[in-house]
Amino acid sequence: MVGDTHDTLTVNQEDPLTPIHGPEIFIGLVGPSGTDLDLLSSHLSKTLKNFDYKCHVITVSDIIKELRKFSNIPDKPEDARITKLIKAGTEIKETVGRGDILALLSIAKIRELRFAQLGEEKPYKPLSKVAYIFRSLKNPQEVQTLREIYGRPFYLISAYSPRDKRVENLTKRIADSHNSSSLTKYREAAENITVTDELEEGKKHGQNVSGAFPIADFFVNVSRINDVKNQVERIIKILFGFPFETPQKDEMGMYLAWSSSLRSSDLSRQVGAVIMSDDGEVLSTGCNDVPKFGGGQYWPDDTNDERDFQKGSDSNAIYKNRIIKEIVDLLYNEGAFDKKFGSSADNVASRILGPTGRSIFGGAQVFNLIEFGRAVHAEMAAITNAVRRGVSLQNSILYCTTFPCHNG
Incomplete structure (x- = not known):
C-alpha cells in the first residue's frame, strides 16, 4: 500500500497513463558548514535501502573538483579545502551568471548514472526504485531549478544544528586536519567560514544557505545524534504515503509561522x-x-x-537613497569621481541607485539597512x-x- 501511494508521482515515458512502479526520488540536502551531513546522508541511504531503493549520493564538491581549473583543490587542511570550494563554486556561478549552474551539473551526473545502467537507452528515462541525494545545495536558485525540473518527486531536507555546536564541530575538523589539538587556534577560521557560508556578501550568485534553509520540505535536527535515525525514518514514511504520520509541534509551528x-x-x-x-x-x-x-x-x-x-512608498528605501546621495554628493564635491561617471552628483547617485549600480553595489551593507x-x-x-x-x-x-x- 505504501509503494502504491508514491507510485503516482512519476509518469511512465512509454505509457504516460501507467504509473511507474517504484519511481525515482530526488532529495536535496541543505546544511550550514559544521552540520553533520554525513550522518544524515548515511541514515537516508540506509532507510531507503529498507524500502528496496538504491541510493546515489551526488556530492557537489566532487563535481566542482572534476572541472580542470579546480581539480587541484586539496583534501586537507579542512579550512583551506572548504574556503577554496566556496570560492570555486561562487566563481563558477558568477562566470556563467547562473546561481543554479551546480544543480544543472548535478542533473548531468544523473544522466550519466542512468546511461551507465541503461546502456544505449535514452539517458532521460527514469530508473525504477532509485533515489538521488544532492549533497549539498547552497542557494535558493539551485532548489528552485530542481523543483521545476523534477516536480513532486523532489524533496528538500534542511539539517539543523545550533550555531555554537556547528562552529565547535568545524573547529575540531580543522584542527584535526592540521594534526593539532589546539581548538582555540582554529576557531576564527571556523567562524569566518560559517559567516560566508550563511550569506556571501557582495556576490549575486554566492553562498546563501540562509536563503535556502527555510524553504525545505523537512527539517532534521542532526545535533540530536541518537534521534536522527528516527527522524529520517519518519520522513521516508511520509514520502511513501504512510497515513498516520501527523505534524510534530515544530512542523506545525513553522507552518503557522509561514501562514x-x-x-x-x-x-x-x-x-x-x-x-x-x-x-x-x-x-x-x-x-x-x-x-x-x-x-x-x-x-x-x-x-x-x-x-x-x-502610501505608495517605503520609508526605509527613501532614507537609504538619501544616505547614498549624501555620500555621493560629499565625494563628488571633493573631486573623488571621474567626470565619466556623471556630470553631477545627482547623476552619479542615480547611476548607483539604478539597475546597473545595484548589480555592482547590491551587496554593500548600506543596502541592507532596515532601521528606517x-x-x-x-x-x-x-x-x-x-x-x-x-x-x-x-x-x-x-x-x-x-x-x-x-x-x-
Missing part, C-alpha cells in the same frame, strides 16, 4: 512568526508590517489603513501582541520564517 507571513504587505519581503507553548498551543502570531494605532496589526477591512503600500522602516519585526509583533492581551510567554517557543535580522 502568518501571508498577512504581511511589506514592500520588501514577507516574514511570519508564531509563539507556542510547550504543549503546542498557539499563544500569539505576528508578521513584519506597519503596526496599527492603538495596538495590533492591520486587517484589509480596517479603516485608516496606514500600511506602506497604501515603519514595519516592526514579525517576532516583535508576536511578542507585543501577546503582552497587549496579557498572555504569558514563559517557557514558550517562537517560530519564524527567516533568521533574525541584524537589528532584531
Whole structure:
C-alpha cells in the first residue's frame, strides 16, 4: 500500500497513463558548514535501502573538483579545502551568471548514472526504485531549478544544528586536519567560514544557505545524534504515503509561522512568526508590517489603513537613497569621481541607485539597512501582541520564517 501511494508521482515515458512502479526520488540536502551531513546522508541511504531503493549520493564538491581549473583543490587542511570550494563554486556561478549552474551539473551526473545502467537507452528515462541525494545545495536558485525540473518527486531536507555546536564541530575538523589539538587556534577560521557560508556578501550568485534553509520540505535536527535515525525514518514514511504520520509541534509551528507571513504587505519581503507553548498551543502570531494605532496589526477591512503600500512608498528605501546621495554628493564635491561617471552628483547617485549600480553595489551593507522602516519585526509583533492581551510567554517557543535580522 505504501509503494502504491508514491507510485503516482512519476509518469511512465512509454505509457504516460501507467504509473511507474517504484519511481525515482530526488532529495536535496541543505546544511550550514559544521552540520553533520554525513550522518544524515548515511541514515537516508540506509532507510531507503529498507524500502528496496538504491541510493546515489551526488556530492557537489566532487563535481566542482572534476572541472580542470579546480581539480587541484586539496583534501586537507579542512579550512583551506572548504574556503577554496566556496570560492570555486561562487566563481563558477558568477562566470556563467547562473546561481543554479551546480544543480544543472548535478542533473548531468544523473544522466550519466542512468546511461551507465541503461546502456544505449535514452539517458532521460527514469530508473525504477532509485533515489538521488544532492549533497549539498547552497542557494535558493539551485532548489528552485530542481523543483521545476523534477516536480513532486523532489524533496528538500534542511539539517539543523545550533550555531555554537556547528562552529565547535568545524573547529575540531580543522584542527584535526592540521594534526593539532589546539581548538582555540582554529576557531576564527571556523567562524569566518560559517559567516560566508550563511550569506556571501557582495556576490549575486554566492553562498546563501540562509536563503535556502527555510524553504525545505523537512527539517532534521542532526545535533540530536541518537534521534536522527528516527527522524529520517519518519520522513521516508511520509514520502511513501504512510497515513498516520501527523505534524510534530515544530512542523506545525513553522507552518503557522509561514501562514502568518501571508498577512504581511511589506514592500520588501514577507516574514511570519508564531509563539507556542510547550504543549503546542498557539499563544500569539505576528508578521513584519506597519503596526496599527492603538495596538495590533492591520486587517484589509480596517479603516485608516496606514500600511506602506497604501502610501505608495517605503520609508526605509527613501532614507537609504538619501544616505547614498549624501555620500555621493560629499565625494563628488571633493573631486573623488571621474567626470565619466556623471556630470553631477545627482547623476552619479542615480547611476548607483539604478539597475546597473545595484548589480555592482547590491551587496554593500548600506543596502541592507532596515532601521528606517515603519514595519516592526514579525517576532516583535508576536511578542507585543501577546503582552497587549496579557498572555504569558514563559517557557514558550517562537517560530519564524527567516533568521533574525541584524537589528532584531
